[in-house]
Amino acid sequence: MSLLRSNFDVNSISALTIGRLSIYLRCVERLLSLGIETVSSQQLARRFNLNPAQIRKDFAYFGEFGVRGVGYNVKELRSYLREILGLDREHRLVIVGVGNLAMALANYSRFTGESFLIVGMLDADPRKIGMKTPNGLMVEDAGRLLEIVSQRNVEIGVITTPASSAQKICDEMVASGLRTILNFAPVQVKAPESVLVRSVDLRVYLEELAFYLTHGIPES
Amino acid sequence: MSLLRSNFDVNSISALTIGRLSIYLRCVERLLSLGIETVSSQQLARRFNLNPAQIRKDFAYFGEFGVRGVGYNVKELRSYLREILGLDREHRLVIVGVGNLAMALANYSRFTGESFLIVGMLDADPRKIGMKTPNGLMVEDAGRLLEIVSQRNVEIGVITTPASSAQKICDEMVASGLRTILNFAPVQVKAPESVLVRSVDLRVYLEELAFYLTHGIPES
DNA sequence: GCCTGTGAACTCGTTCACAGCC
DNA sequence: GGCTGTGAACGAGTTCACAGGC
Numbered sequence: 017m018s019l020l021r022s023n024f025d026v027n028s029i030s031a032l033t034i035g036r037l038s039i040y041l042r043c044v045e046r047l048l049s050l051g052i053e054t055v056s057s058q059q060l061a062r063r064f065n066l067n068p069a070q071i072r073k074d075f076a077y078f079g080e081f082g083v084r085g086v087g088y089n090v091k092e093l094r095s096y097l098r099e100i101l102g103l104d105r106e107h108r109l110v111i112v113g114v115g116n117l118a119m120a121l122a123n124y125s126r127f128t129g130e131s132f133l134i135v136g137m138l139d140a141d142p143r144k145i146g147m148k149t150p151n152g153l154m155v156e157d158a159g160r161l162l163e164i165v166s167q168r169n170v171e172i173g174v175i176t177t178p179a180s181s182a183q184k185i186c187d188e189m190v191a192s193g194l195r196t197i198l199n200f201a202p203v204q205v206k207a208p209e210s211v212l213v214r215s216v217d218l219r220v221y222l223e224e225l226a227f228y229l230t231h232g233i234p235e236s
Numbered sequence: 237m238s239l240l241r242s243n244f245d246v247n248s249i250s251a252l253t254i255g256r257l258s259i260y261l262r263c264v265e266r267l268l269s270l271g272i273e274t275v276s277s278q279q280l281a282r283r284f285n286l287n288p289a290q291i292r293k294d295f296a297y298f299g300e301f302g303v304r305g306v307g308y309n310v311k312e313l314r315s316y317l318r319e320i321l322g323l324d325r326e327h328r329l330v331i332v333g334v335g336n337l338a339m340a341l342a343n344y345s346r347f348t349g350e351s352f353l354i355v356g357m358l359d360a361d362p363r364k365i366g367m368k369t370p371n372g373l374m375v376e377d378a379g380r381l382l383e384i385v386s387q388r389n390v391e392i393g394v395i396t397t398p399a400s401s402a403q404k405i406c407d408e409m410v411a412s413g414l415r416t417i418l419n420f421a422p423v424q425v426k427a428p429e430s431v432l433v434r435s436v437d438l439r440v441y442l443e444e445l446a447f448y449l450t451h452g453i454p455e456s
Numbered sequence: 457g458c459c460t461g462t463g464a465a466c467t468c469g470t471t472c473a474c475a476g477c478c
Numbered sequence: 479g480g481c482t483g484t485g486a487a488c489g490a491g492t493t494c495a496c497a498g499g500c
Contacts, residue, residue, distance in 0.1 A: 024451075026448070034444050038439065038440040038444065042422055042437075046423075056459060063424060067494090070493075073461085073491095075461090076460090083500070084460045086458080087458090087459065088460090102450030103443065103446055107446050116343045117340040119340070120340045122336075123336045132442055150336075172446075172449070195449065196445040198442065202262055204262075204284055211453070212448050217262075218341070219258065223321045223322075223323065224255060225327075225416040225434065226352075227321045229322055229391055230321075230322030231244075231246045231322070232246050235429070236429060250468080252469075276480085276481060278481080287470065288482095289471055289472070292482060292484085293471095293483085295482095300482080304476070304482045305480050307482080
């Protein structure tokens with residue numbers, strides 16, 4: 017019998033594990049859509065060039081999902097992964113900085129899928145305020161952040177402003193009570209320890225490729 | 237006297253180090269624009285919540301850039317970092333899949349800055365072919381990838397197609413001779429070991445935030 | 457037979473602590 | 479005094495190897 021553990025310690029689980037769970041979920045959803053009912057850690061591992069033991073360990077933090085000699089039931093696994101990742105309920109998010117990236121996110125169907133809902137697109141530029149966005153929202157004044165966050169039960173703040181205003185927006189997000197922030201501006205923004213900030217800097221990825229183009233691609 | 241080492245072994249350097257060099261560079265460029273001439277590993281460390289020894293180690297793979305008792309010369313450091321990362325020459329890239337994300341990248345000024353130049357925006361959809369993009373290019377037929385890559389000396393391929401066509405495009409990029417690929421489609425694409433693929437899956441970041449919203453933000 | 461779950465071994469990455477130099 | 483560069487110590491993360499169960 018498989019069971020989801022509820023008494024794990026968040027501090028003992030690495031962000032790397034969480035990231036992999038998210039990737040496993042993507043794969044499991046495809047398997048499900050293909051009608052595949054069972055999958056082993058070895059089969060999963062092959063798809064990701066990972067070690068099967070690592071996958072089993074990643075799952076083991078949260079429970080015993082598998083059946084020895086058989087593997088994991090795909091449908092069950094999907095449900096466990098979604099529950100672990102907190103995708104079994106809706107998370108509302110607000111985007112500050114309505115540029116092309118914000119528009120891309122607004123259009124990104126999975127982004128606005130069952131688990132995530134964009135409930136605000138804000139900008140400080142008066143020329144943008146009032147504009148209609150692809151997801152049917154209207155651009156609102158970034159000055160109304162605090163009010164919007166509390167009135168609309170926003171949980172996640174997304175920063176897509178230029179680097180120069182990112183820290184200011186981050187501070188305002190913290191002040192408005194947001195505990196998780198996704199930052200796309202290419203600066204290191206600072207926040208209290210009680211707030212989780214994840215930065216995604218596209219330049220870092222490109223520059224990494226440039227490095228390997230220059231010095232050669234490492235073996236294996 | 238400081239000197240850039242040229243005989244380092246790429247295999248002995250972790251991708252984590254490369255990613256940090258890219259982040260240091262961002263910071264160093266800001267310091268330079270502020271007119272600051274010298275910086276110590278400790279000052280840098282404070283900005284990133286990193287350990288100063290780690291920064292010194294990251295640099296040490298590539299040479300001895302610092303002066304004991306003083307620190308690093310900002311201007312020199314910038315130049316070394318750019319050379320290490322291969323940013324002292326232009327890298328041409330082609331984007332396949334002209335959706336909102338591609339448009340955002342095309343507009344992302346830093347993306348098309350000195351070191352990176354977008355020389356093609358391709359799509360398989362005939363309705364998009366011929367459209368003008370924000371960076372002054374015309375959308376071209378994805379079927380012409382091979383030809384475009386060789387004629388325009390493209391080094392980096394960027395995949396911004398839906399998940400369903402990402403693997404096909406990746407295969408074509410490999411066949412056309414590209415050795416480095418940046419994949420934004422939310423699938424794990426496979427390529428030979430001689431090709432470097434970096435995947436950026438925005439969902440992973442969001443789902444990570446959802447996890448911490450559900451289970452609490454870890455200490456420190 | 458096959459596959460999971462997990463302690464033990466190992467590898468890789470980070471931090472410490474100090475010699476060497478300004 | 480200060481700060482770099484680096485071996486040594488430490489810790490996090492991954493892989494091995496096997497007991498337990500289908």
